[in-house]
Every structure is written in structure tokens, then in C-alpha cells.
Amino acid sequence: MRRKIPGTDLLIAFETAARYQSFTRAAKELCLTQSAVCRQIGALEEFLNVRLFNRIKKRVCLSEAGEAYAKQVRDYLNRMEHDTLALMAHGGGGGVLELAVIPTFATRWLIPRLKDFHANFPGITLNLTTRAEPFMFGDTPFDAAIHFGDSIWPGAMTEYLFGEELVPVCSPALVAGRGPLVPEDLARLPLLHQSARPEAWKEFFGENGVTGINAMGGPRYELFSMLVEAAKVSLGVALMPRFFVMPELSSGELIQLCGASLHSQYSYYLVYPENKVGSASLQIFCQWLHEQAEAFRQASQLDSGPARPLPAPGDDAHAQERDQGADEIVEAGPDAIHHP
Structure with missing residues (x-):
């Protein structure tokens, strides 16, 4: 017909x-x-x-x-x-993976490691697109996503990568001439906020025993990468995932104020639809990503997150999280597919 x-x-x-x-x-x-x-x-x-x-x-x-x-x-x-460009690029061979990523995570963590992936798997092309909102895979061309939040994503498999520690950082010029600071002192400095985490500073002060202050004031920025630049030019103190600012801390452009930090209740996950479990290219990427995450956790001494072994891609014997029947879209945590 x-x-x-x-x-x-x-x-x-x-x-x-x-x-x-x-x-x-x-x-x-x-x-x-x-x-x-x-x-x-x-x-x-x-x-x-x-x-x-x-x-x-x-x-x-x-x-x-x-x-x-x-x-x-x-x-x-x-x-x-x-699809036409992918076919032309690979002549019908190899594979293309479409990955939705959190913007700053992509630029600060994933992309610097991709040289190793391309060297080991030259037949797989990895296309990255930033997504700052939750989505249903069926409505998109994505094969997988890197998500920050909890482990529930309806209709998809979620695999734990690592947790997150937030630390207060600023330009040395902002606190020039001051002695050692404690968490209470930070409340008297201009606070910079990430738009998707409006209560991060409130949680930071609460976790460190500081009460009776208004931690909500200050400018808000959509991306953590914007916060980095704002902190570098002394606009205020930013509460940043530590691994996002390692280059600036190493170079001295930013300094960590006091030894206090905030351990997020959320984590980073690799997410992909259940019907992609059999994709050979995706399984290769999953395995490589888990190896990178494991090495990063050990080097950073991050906690191991959920008490379960790392699942092998497509291995139902391990405890990969499935759709738990929730009607709502995943409650994406800060900066995740809610957290640029």
C-alpha cells in the first residue's frame, strides 16, 4: 500500500x-x-x-x-x-550514540576524559547535547543521559556513577587581609546561587550548625560555569561541586573558604531506556563510563553511594533501578537534567 x-x-x-x-x-x-x-x-x-x-x-x-x-x-x-549524516559519516559501520548531558558536568568532567574513549573505541561516535530538564526518552533521539538527582527515572535503567560534595569558593581578592574563616563568617559575604539549587546555601549553613541567618539573598546564575566566572571576578562566594573547580583551586584563581562542605543527598547517574539494553555501542560506553567513575571516586575519595556493586551494562543480576510505577517525571535534583 x-x-x-x-x-x-x-x-x-x-x-x-x-x-x-x-x-x-x-x-x-x-x-x-x-x-x-x-x-x-x-x-x-x-x-x-x-x-x-x-x-x-x-x-x-x-x-x-x-x-x-x-x-x-x-x-x-x-x-x-x-540519520542521514550518521550513515554518511560511518558508511553503514560503527555506531553513533546520542547522549543528553548536564552542561557543566559535560565541560568539566566528561569531555576532558573523552580522548581516552575515542582512542579505545574509534568506531563509536558520541554526540553530546545539553539538556537541563527531565524528559521521556520516547520523545527524543537520545540513547542515554547523564542525570543528577535520585535513582528513579520512569521507563529507564539508572546506573550510579558517584556522589557530590559542595564547597564554598571565591577569589582570593574577595577575602584579602582576613584571617581564617568559619562557616558563620560566610553569611557576611555576598552569596552566589545556582538557579536550580535555591536552597543550597541554606542547607550548607544548616549542616554546619549555623542558624538564624538569611541564606537566600544574592544573585542567581543558571549554570555552574557562570558561577565559576562570577566567583573569579570577586562577585561573591559560590557553593560549587568540588570537581567542577579543581583547575581553579589548583591554579589559585579560587580558594576554598574554611573546611566545611555540603554532601548532596543526590548523585550522578547514567540513564538509558530499557529498550536500549541490547545496544552494543551503549554497553561499551556504559562500561567505559563506569571505569572512569570508579577511578574518579577513588582519586577523589568520594563515598561509594548506594550500597551495591556497579552493575554491568544490561546485567539484570545487578540492582539497576527500574520504573517504580511513579506517574510523575523524575524529581531531578539540583543542576541536573535540572542542573546545568
């Missing part, structure tokens, strides 16, 4: 015109005449028997149906382009 699908050239013309809300600009991008684009849009509307654009004098704007269809067509064309 012949599929009821319009021609790709018609869909491309429609998506481009929808993006610009202009046939003239679409024609320029596609190296066509305006009349050619008009004819393609007309042919698509005739095929669908639906008006996609409202013509108002010399302007066009998407109809309600056209707006909904434009998003669907854009997603379809993006997936087709992605």
Missing part, C-alpha cells in the same frame, strides 16, 4: 516558510523563486486539504493547523537529517 506522505521538497519548503513566516525569505534560503515556494506550499495544502497559512494582504502567517504541523515536520526533518 502506498504511504500517504507528501514529497520531501514540499515539506522542506513548508518548514522553511513556517520558520520565517515569509515566502520571500524561505525562497532566499532555498535558492528558489518566491513563486516556486508559493506553488510548493499550495501543492502541500492541496495534498492535505488543509490551509496551512493565512494570507493577509501581502503577509502570511501560520494557521492554527499549520503551526502544529510545522513543529511535527521540523522534528521529522531533523531526525531524517541526523
